[in-house]
Amino acid sequence: MNPVNYLYLAALLFTIGASGVLIRRNAIVLFMCVELMLNASNLALVTFSRMHGNLDGQILAFFTMVVAAAEVVVGLAIIVSIFRTRHSASVDDSNLMKL
Amino acid sequence: MTSTGEAVQFWVLAVIAVGGALGMLLMRKAVHSALCLAATMLSLAVCYLAQGAVFLGVVQIVVYTGAIMMLFLFVVMLVGVSSADSLKEQLKGQRIAAVLCGVGFGVLLIAGLANARLSHFTGLSEANAEGNVQGLAKLIFTKYVWAFEVTGALLITAAIGAMVLTHRERVHERLTQRQLAAQRVKDNIQVPPMPAPGVYARHNAVDIPALLPDGTVAEDSVMGTLRERGQIRDVSQEMLRRMAELEESTADWLGRPSSARPQVAAPRQALETVPTKEEAE
Numbered sequence: 553m554n555p556v557n558y559l560y561l562a563a564l565l566f567t568i569g570a571s572g573v574l575i576r577r578n579a580i581v582l583f584m585c586v587e588l589m590l591n592a593s594n595l596a597l598v599t600f601s602r603m604h605g606n607l608d609g610q611i612l613a614f615f616t617m618v619v620a621a622a623e624v625v626v627g628l629a630i631i632v633s634i635f636r637t638r639h640s641a642s643v644d645d646s647n648l649m650k651l
Numbered sequence: 652m653t654s655t656g657e658a659v660q661f662w663v664l665a666v667i668a669v670g671g672a673l674g675m676l677l678m679r680k681a682v683h684s685a686l687c688l689a690a691t692m693l694s695l696a697v698c699y700l701a702q703g704a705v706f707l708g709v710v711q712i713v714v715y716t717g718a719i720m721m722l723f724l725f726v727v728m729l730v731g732v733s734s735a736d737s738l739k740e741q742l743k744g745q746r747i748a749a750v751l752c753g754v755g756f757g758v759l760l761i762a763g764l765a766n767a768r769l770s771h772f773t774g775l776s777e778a779n780a781e782g783n784v785q786g787l788a789k790l791i792f793t794k795y796v797w798a799f800e801v802t803g804a805l806l807i808t809a810a811i812g813a814m815v816l817t818h819r820e821r822v823h824e825r826l827t828q829r830q831l832a833a834q835r836v837k838d839n840i841q842v843p844p845m846p847a848p849g850v851y852a853r854h855n856a857v858d859i860p861a862l863l864p865d866g867t868v869a870e871d872s873v874m875g876t877l878r879e880r881g882q883i884r885d886v887s888q889e890m891l892r893r894m895a896e897l898e899e900s901t902a903d904w905l906g907r908p909s910s911a912r913p914q915v916a917a918p919r920q921a922l923e924t925v926p927t928k929e930e931a932e
Contacts, residue, residue: 553658556769558698561665563760565691568672571753575746580681580727584688587719588672591695594711598704605773607786610704611795614787617707617714618802622809624719628726629816641681641730644741 558599565592579631579641583624590620657701664694681727689720703775705783846872850886858884 565588572585594613601609635641653661671691675684692715700708740746778786791799826834836842846869849855850862860883861872873883902911 553653553655553661555653555702555772556764557661557665558702559764559769560761561661561668561698563764564669564757565672567753567757567760568669568676570756571749572676574749574752575676578681580723580730581675581684584675584684584723587715588675588688588691591692591715594707595695595698598699598702598707601704602702602775603769603772605775605778607775607778607783607790608794610707610783610787611790613704613707614710614791615795615798615802617710618806621714621719622805624722625809625813626816628722629813632726632729633816635730 555599555603559596562592562596562599565589565595577642577644579634579643580628582643583627583631586627587620587624590616660697660701664698667691667694668698681730682724685720685723685727688723689716692716692720703779703783706787841871848872848874854886856884858882859886862886 569585569588569592572588573582576582576585594616597609597613597616599609601607601613631641638645668691671687671689671694674687675691678684678687692711696708696711696716699705699711775783780786846861848857848859848861849872850859858873858877860868860870863869868883868885870878870883877883
């Protein structure tokens with residue numbers, strides 16, 4: 553098997569995540585789709601690291617994980633505070649900025 | 652080229668990962684989506700392990716499936732397990748356009764990969780010679796030490812930001828029990844305690860309201876959360892039906908004519924659910 557297959561898998565997962573962000577309405581599921589995209593990019597980074605034979609790709613994937621953790625914490629806090637005021641986790645209902 | 656074992660492992664894991672991702676995309680309930688995503692993340696962790704990224708594989712399991720997915724599940728529980736996506740479209744044809752965009756993006760991405768020149772393949776045996784964790788540590792604390800420290804600042808900022816976002820300032824002083832009791836007597840709406848839920852010795856579940864002497868439902872006996880969700884089970888109908896059956900069989904046994912039979916109130920309509928806040932508005 554050619555290790556490029558891992559890259560194809562990463563591309564497929566990234567595509568699914570991106571379509572999910574466009575299709576779904578629940579803010580929590582939207583966040584999960586973003587996480588899936590980050591994971592797919594991590595898989596690509598790890599595969600590239602293996603292809604080139606150095607560990608820089610894995611370091612980058614590690615930083616991606618840290619940033620993803622920070623992003624999830626803040627994002628979920630925003631979702632919880634929106635849910636408290638609007639009683640809904642749907643992104644369609646959050647239109648207060650619109651006149 | 653990789654070994655046959657890794658090829659078999661890859662195909663099995665790829666199927667699980669893509670299936671989990673599609674499941675996350677297509678499941679209507681957020682909890683099911685979260686569990687599907689956890690499956691995808693676990694299979695990706697095994698992919699990392701197979702590719703020589705031992706540290707990242709373990710971190711993936713501990714941080715992603717352990718911490719982040721649990722945080723997701725926690726928030727799903729907080730927001731409501733049953734919150735499903737609404738199928739109402741705010742923008743016309745947006746979903747179809749989104750699917751088309753997704754397919755087009757995927758085709759572009761995969762075609763780009765297929766055209767890329769990715770023939771050379773080194774492998775990590777040299778870079779991992781001292782051990783994967785040691786190699787990563789050497790890089791993190793020398794070449795990437797600045798990024799590593801900035802990451803620490805980012806994490807602290809995120810933690811404080813989350814606390815600030817979810818913090819609620821207490822505007823009024825908390826009422827004591829004495830003040831609450833005084834308020835209750837002053838309002839004079841329901842001075843004694845609320846009636847307990849349940850019907851005689853038959854049902855004592857909290858979602859079954861008590862029955863008043865005339866067979867109607869005492870709504871106050873069910874807690875407000877269940878009332879608001881409309882999760883009240885009503886057994887008064889069944890009670891009345893059984894009572895009617897009992898009267899019927901007694902009358903049959905006594906041989907009473909139909910005119911002399913006692914009238915039992917007809918079963919009531921099902922208890923209409925209390926309107927939710929939006930409907931009331």
